[in-house]
Amino acid sequence: MQTNPNHTTTFTGQDLHLSYGGPMIVEGLTVTIPTQEITAIIGPNGCGKTTLLKALARILIPAQGKVEVNDINIHSQPTKEIARQLGLLPQNPRSPDAITVSDLIRRGRYPHQSIFRQWSSDDETSVDMALSLTGLTNFSERLIDELSGGQRQRVWIAMLLAQETPIMLLDEPTTHLDIAHQIEVLDLLKELAEKNNRTIVMVLHDLNLAVRYADNLVAMRDGKIKTAGKPNNVVTAQMIHEVFSIQAQILQDPVTGSPLCIPMMKST
């Protein structure tokens, strides 16, 4: 994979106040995302994780506060330029009717294209790479409507890959995927962070997968960050109880050595 010439130096959200036009969902939140690492945002439903991700991705304009990449406010940069820095995989993305897999992935190259440079060799290489990394090379001419939910998810991930941004934001990227593909996608993201210096932020609902793959964990509840830091330091039974309101035992994962969360059931 090509190394990106644009290294991200900083990625921060400062004093963010976020709402969708009604009551404030997030108030006064400040977060520093470590660059060239994987950060996972976890928390119960409705805690504001997607809202935060959307603000970081430039979709939601903060009522107050700012998001900065390399110390420049993302809203003050020209949109195509910021699109070359920041990419997002939204939850439940909507695909237009009757297009092929390769067609969709190609659209991810938009920020790198212009009226005259419509299909450069870079574009072609990126798309081929994206296809092979997600295992979709044989599917490239299939119609998206014909694919299963999991396959479709991988197509969207491939589109994000083709966009080749140093910062990748993903909202629940493992939905609809079976366990094999979940591991495959997360392994790929880990490789991108380590070997390609990408900064990855993802919202995950599976706590244990988040703990395994993240270098940095951000736990949210009620629009506030309850705790943030390395999973080894941060994941304790007390934290789980504070954030998720369940009792759990913390063991050591026999495979990776990271904390493993075992929730307690009512009957035990």
Added chain:
Amino acid sequence: MITIALIFSAITITPILAGFLSSRREKEAGPFISNHVFGLTFSLILVVVTILISLRFGSLQITWGTAWNAIFDYDPTNQGQIVVRELRLPRTFLGLAAGSCLAVAGALTQGITRNPLGAPGILGVNAGAAFAIVTAIYAADIVTPEGYVWFAFFGAAGASILVYSIAQFGNGGATPVKLVLAGVVVTALLGGWTTSLLILDLETLDEARFWLAGSIASRGTDEIALLFPIIIIGLLLGVALGKQINILSLGEDIAKALGQRIALIRIVAGIVIILLCGSAVAIAGPVAFVGLAIPHMVRSLVGPDYRWIIIYSLFLGPCLLLGADVIGRLVVRPTELQVGIVTAAAGAPFLIYLVRFTKLSDV
């Protein structure tokens, strides 16, 4: 003038107000009207008031006394009383009948197409009736209102049956999407043929254009009286279908899981819609908007329970139709504005309100 202003504001502002008030309440508080004894009584009173207004107001100025006497103490020599009894009374009945039919049919259409824009016109009723009438005028020289009635009825029925049959093709039967698409095609097709007939012959156009505007004046009441049994049956069946429509509107998978025989219900609902719309269009010609607006207004007052939506539509439909008719009588005195024109004109403020102040699901 005051009356006009009052009635017009009533028609356009009521739904806006109702929706506004309902949305302001806490979500847990439930529909606006939950005491249905109160609600139904109020609706009934509204209907009676509308009837009285319809009898009292019109291009000929009469007094309340005259109107009263016309019904209860008839004096055949009094011109005012003659107008009330011979013209306005039948007109009012027709308005009641057409209004109820359109409103209930509209509620049913919205239920089975699961589309907030559902109106009986989607299923081709108006286009079918128009085509039948124009053909009748063109080829067979039928010009009396009595003659129109049966052509309109069977034209409407024929077109809807065609739409249903087309939608049945392929897997899944008459799904909402296919119904709407088939409706569009049939409407366009029949519309094209109707237009060509109208253009080809001046006299046909001259005759037909009045019917096509939608009106309940001078409509051959005797013939229409024959439709009344059909209307009664349609309305009763419509009300009875309320519970089934509730289940149907939950979606096919859930409905099937609950044991509903979807195809059967759709067909029965379809038949009822055809009976009601066919009658309404036979009586009044193509009147837009009543079938679309009343179910929405009612829904914002009583909530999403179709059993109540249908019943209240039955009462409030005539109020809208007769109200529009009265406005039509008053605004351009001494001539009249057809009720179809008035209802269509009221469409814009209502839909724009829907768009700006509510959350509608995707079309």
Added chain:
Amino acid sequence: MHYLAITTPTLQRSLTVLVGIFLTIFLIRLADHIQPRQYTFRWQNISSRIQLRVVWLSLGATIVIIVLTGIGLIVGDYPIPASEAIATALWERNGEYDFIINSLRFPRIVVAILAGMCFASSGLIFQSLINNPLVSPDIIGINSGAAVLAVAILAAGGSTEHLPWAAFLGALLTAALIYLLSWKKGISATRLVLVGIGINSVLGAIITFITIKYPIERVVAAARWQAGTLFGASWDDARTLAIGLLILLPSAFFLTTRLKILQLGDETAITIGSKIERDRLALLAVASLLAALAVSVVGPLGFVALIVPQAARLLVGSITGGVLIFTALLGGFFLLGADLIAQRLFAPVMLPAGVITATFGGPYFLYLLARYNRAN
């Protein structure tokens, strides 16, 4: 005393139409066999991707249009030998058939092609933007807006000279009104459609009112205009359409990339670097102008804008610049064909082309539906 003034079409003509229909279906099947293949064009920093299948089909459509033009010049109420017809159209200026060919038939053919191109491309943009097979420019009131002013002028007895301008103005004002009313921090498809329906309803009421109020002789002219017809098409009309297309079609062509991004949904589009409201407005403006242009010249010919993009999509897939061109050509072919049928089928009576588009468009649309349903 009425009798059926339409004589039934002669056997010969009916056969001709049927043959034409079968030929079209055969050609469509043939087109299915052309494999999709890409060709990338690169020169220094300039690069572009071309789908060969679209190129072949566009070429085919152009040839068909030329053939139909020839037929249109030759065939008609007044018999003209073929060679003379073509010669008069192309180079001979003072031949004996000059009036018929160059003032009646030729301009009508050209206007049909150009108007069809406008309608089809407009419809393609709307359907791609709003992702609903039922959407066409009618939705946002282009037709009823144009009709209101046109009908008002015709009924009031005004001259037909100003008709195209009035119609154009009416169409654009209505479109602008609908946009403004549905703007709520941006334009959503649903809101646009709903407001469109509301405004259409009101305008329809006004038109009905006019139809009733005025004497029947004037109303007939208005009714005829409303059906959409190419009768009386002139070189001025052709010129107007050509200029409009020259400006708008290339604009649309360059906007197709942005359209493709908008199709991904608002969130994805923003993160990919699209300025969604600006792009959406630009596309809607171009599409509305195309439709308004066509309606002002030929009247509200529905259905072309609805059907042709669907047909094109079945043949060449989802929108690209090349697909836009092909759709436009297909629209030109469709309207020209419909007009020729409308003139000849029930000769000597001339039907408005709008009737033919509805009559054939309807069943064809159902055929498309059936294919779509079977594929799912």
